[in-house]
Amino acid sequence: MxxxxxxxxxxxxxxxxxxxxxxxxxxxxxxxxxxxxxxxxxxxxxxxxxxxxxxxxxxxxxxxxxxxxxxxxxxxxxxxxxxxxxxxxxxxxxxxxxxxxxxxxxxxxxxxxxxxxxxxxxxxxxxxxxxxxxxPYAVAPGGVVKGDGTPYRVFTPFLGAWADHGWRRPLPAPDGVEWTGGRGAALPDEPASGVPHLPAAGERAAYGQWADFRDGDGLADYAERRDRPDLPGSSRLSVHLKFGEIHPRTILAEIDAQATGAAKFRAELAWREFYADVLWHRPESGRDYLDARFKAMPYDEGLGAEEEFEAWQEGRTGFPFVDAGMRQLLAEGWMHNRVRMVVASFLVKDLHQEWTRGAAHFMHRLADGDLASNSHGWQWVAGCGTDAAPYFRVFNPVTQGRKFDPDGDYVRKYVPELRGIAGAAVHEPWKLKDGLPKGYPERIVDHAEEREVALARYAAMREGR
Ligand SMILES: Cc1cc2nc3c(=O)[nH]c(=O)nc-3n(C[C@H](O)[C@H](O)[C@H](O)COP(=O)(O)OP(=O)(O)OC[C@H]3O[C@@H](n4cnc5c(N)ncnc54)[C@H](O)[C@@H]3O)c2cc1C
CATH class of the missing domain: 3.40.50.620 (HUPs)
Known part of the structure; x- marks a missing residue:
């Protein structure tokens, strides 16, 4: 043979x-x-x-x-x-x-x-x-196109066409493969330091994670709980999908797309496929603005901007929900999707920095770092991507925190300086009558003011000023 x-x-x-x-x-x-x-x-x-x-x-x-x-x-x-x-x-x-x-x-x-x-x-x-x-996809990028043969630019119609296209049934591991060897070197070592707390790796761990999510409350409650970083509401499969320890087709074959939680979950898997499709058609959008007009907008630079960028990276912005997310990233190589959106919005619209800087930091720190999902996740928030959230939709880190971490458990888990504050008050520690808890920073910006600055720059860009 x-x-x-x-x-x-x-x-x-x-x-x-x-x-x-x-x-x-x-x-x-x-x-x-x-x-x-x-x-x-x-x-x-x-x-x-x-x-x-x-x-x-x-x-x-x-x-x-x-x-x-x-x-x-x-x-x-x-x-x-x-x-x-x-x-x-x-x-x-x-x-x-x-x-x-x-x-x-x-x-x-x-x-x-x-x-x-x-x-x-x-x-x-x-x-x-x-x-x-x-x-690595249920439908290979480029496989779903509009009637006229052009790619989809908006997610919802892509989702419909992608589901209609369908995918192959999973294949079992083949029996009795005749393996052979060759001259090789040792397996790579893990870095000696700086490794965050990670879930178990490999095919068995990936399938186990999926099966627990499918059979426990995870999948059934996904639609209600997926936006809550204080609850174990999402599948935590991203790193396994990133390395192909499980194929999305295996997952898709095991869900009943009529059930509410499963339908929502399937749609999230489709986002991964959509972004891979966009990147396939526009490979330069992995590192550069999909909507080039945004490149010309003024962004903050200089010493102050560098200090703010560092505060953002290290989770020292003074906004508890943002800081909790950035510290979760450092501690676990993963961040909840809702919080990824909020911290990305904060960097682009409160600190007026380019999405590419934040995306590079994410790629360095995330275990699930994936060029298509990361760059287009960032561009969605920054307003310059496909199917983008309108630029004027600026996430408010306090109302987002109060809504999606209603009792403040997520913040207290990742920001130890704030652990002494009970309930949702943890999202606004500057309102405490005894002042900010020791060691926790003042807010580095005024959100309401920076929102106006962001909107003015956006309006000027649109009007070509
Ligand atoms: C700024 C930003 C950067 C991001 N960077 C990455 C990245 O580098 N790698 C990555 O895998 N995801 C990225 N995402 C998407 C999303 O945040 C993660 O896939 C999700 O948080 C992973 O957790 P989970 O597996 O528990 O997700 P679940 O909610 O359980 O979703 C199941 C799977 O669907 C896919 N998925 C869900 N949401 C999205 C989405 N918005 N875009 C693309 N795929 C999605 C993922 O493969 C995920 O594992 C990013 C989102 C934003 C806003």
Missing amino acids: GVRLLWFRRDLRLGDNPALHAAAGTGAPGIGGGEAGTVLPVFVVDPVLWGAAGPARRAHLARSLRALDADVRKGGGKQGLVVRYGDPAAEIPRLAAEVGVEQVHVAADFGPYGRKRDDAVEQALGRVPFVRTGS
Whole structure:
């Protein structure tokens, strides 16, 4: 049997993995690939991606690779995962030549860097076929278009067309894969310091997290509780989806889309697919303004702006809901979606700084950091993205806190200086008659004033002043 190289990237699992079926030649329905083959499982630690990831993403990846390596060994692959370090365009062809592989298999990558990298690898492989099967999405980016063939720019019609398009049934992990090995290096180590508190990594942990959410109250109550950072109201699956430890199709196949909570949950998964689709059509929007007019707006710079940016990064703005979110990010490599929106709005509209700065900080700190969801989540808030919230909708950090953290538990959990304040009063510590608790900062800006500044700059930009 010929050897096929299976290059894992954002698909760190054996179950529901179409590229694995293609490589092994299992003859699964809808999967090409012909003859049965021996599979050489490979991961390349690419300095470009590893370098850009902060401690949370590196640690999760290192743990996930260990879990995958153990699963391959359990399945009979005595040498486990072959790990190489370096530029994939050099490493994959080199390994392919060393082992004499007949094909290289991957799940297609649709991000701007991944596309270029894969084209370079394909070229460098020469006559060895580079076979793309499946993707990290239920519907591959570019797969849902309007009647006239153009991409959707607004989420709601995309959601309808995406659901109508449908997706394949999940595939079980193939039985009896014939694994083989090659010359590899050690699995990457976790960073020695700075790693936040993370959930368990790997395919089994991911499915367990999903099953608990599905079978407990999580999914049924999702529509009511998803916006509450003080409750365990969301699935916490983002990091598992980011690394492909579970495929969204596995999840979609196990929910009843008629039930309220499940329908809402399905729509949130569709946001992930929508943003990947937007990025596929507009690859430059991963780092740059989708609506270029916003680039010309004046943003704050200089020493004061730098100090404010640092206060924001460290959760010292004096606005408890914002500070709790920023500290959750540092402590857990994750932040609740509602709070991501509020802290992003605060940076762009209260501190008048470019969304790109905040997005870069998020990408460095988030374990689930994903270019499409992050850049477009930021641009949605900043008003310059697809289907954007209108710019004049400025989140008020106090009313948001009072509404979505009504008893103040979320703030008290992440901001120890405020733990002595009972109830919702924690959202406005400046109103306490004894003054601010020791160690907690004054507000760095006046929200009402900064809102006016933001609106004036926006109006001037629109009028071309
Ligand atoms: C400024 C900003 C930056 C963000 N950056 C990222 C990021 O880097 N990576 C990331 O995965 N998500 C990002 N999001 C989206 C969202 O905040 C997270 O996906 C969500 O908080 C993850 O928690 P969960 O798994 O419990 O979500 P759940 O509410 O349980 O949702 C289930 C899944 O649906 C997807 N999803 C939910 N909401 C969104 C959304 N608004 N956009 C895209 N996908 C969504 C995620 O894959 C999520 O895991 C960002 C949102 C904002 C406002």
